[in-house]
Amino acid sequence: MSKRSRVLGLLTALIAVAAGLVLPTTTAAALPAWPNLVKGQYSPIVTTAQYLLRHHGHDISADADFGGGTESAAKAFQSANGLGSDGQIGPNTWSKLIVTVQRGSNSEAVKALQVELNRYGHGLTVDGDFGGNTDAAVRSFQSSHSLDANGQVGPLTWQTLIGDFPGYPAGYSLPLPRGALARTEYDDVDHTYPAIDLPVNQVAAYAIVSGTASRISESKCGLGVNIDVGNVRYTYCHFESIAISNGPVSAGQRIGTTGASGNAQGPHLHFHIKVNGGYRCPQKYLISLYDGGVPPAPANLPTTGCFN
Ligand SMILES: [Zn+2]
Incomplete structure (x- = not known):
């Protein structure tokens, strides 16, 4: 082998190595399932679907x-x-x-995108204008979800954004209509143990997550609902009426109407979360839902610091 061909061979090998480095080597992560939205649900994902329907006229x-x-x-x-x-x-x-959008797009579909990004903690203004902040949020979302961080929102990015959250098989919902209470109410300290009393009367109550519902009817809680997801139990009390049977419920499904049944001094929704039978502070979970973010895992919620 001549010196020249040895050099060529070395070059070829180097080029092959370099090419190997730039060839796509990512294995496609499994995409989350699309949620199934039905009449009666109340959730930020419904807002996303509504903006996309608006986009289509x-x-x-x-x-x-x-x-x-x-x-x-x-x-x-x-x-x-x-x-x-x-x-x-x-x-x-x-x-x-879904429609592909990118920097420079200005449409109702971009509003849907902004609502979705806000569910992941990006505090974007929902104005339909795909500018620098939206572009940065998209690229950040893409790179943290093993997607090509090119700022273009196509089918893979949309499905990853809208698809189910890990641990929340069909998303989640605020327990009350968003307009029913100010944000500060979800941060209240008003119990001697980890729980919260939300001052509403005769408004819809929604399943906060998907799980297995069981009806409550007893003297303290009054009419209410438990929703079990593994070792986590979400409890609602003092309903005026219950809107479900025992069995599976979906996040955002209406489970009852709030009221003042049981041991309630005036109308309100009592809500608490238990993990393995132990109370957890629900405030951070609720604030996170109000802000459109991903709620903390219940097991990571504090057990102190949220009550008198
Ligand atoms: Zn209470």
């Missing part, structure tokens, strides 16, 4: 509340796209609703 309000108007719009969108028009927003409907 359906004049509905984006208020997180999956009511009759949203269902009609979903049915119309489904018929127009060759889908079975059941009015539920599941995998096939999501796939048609």
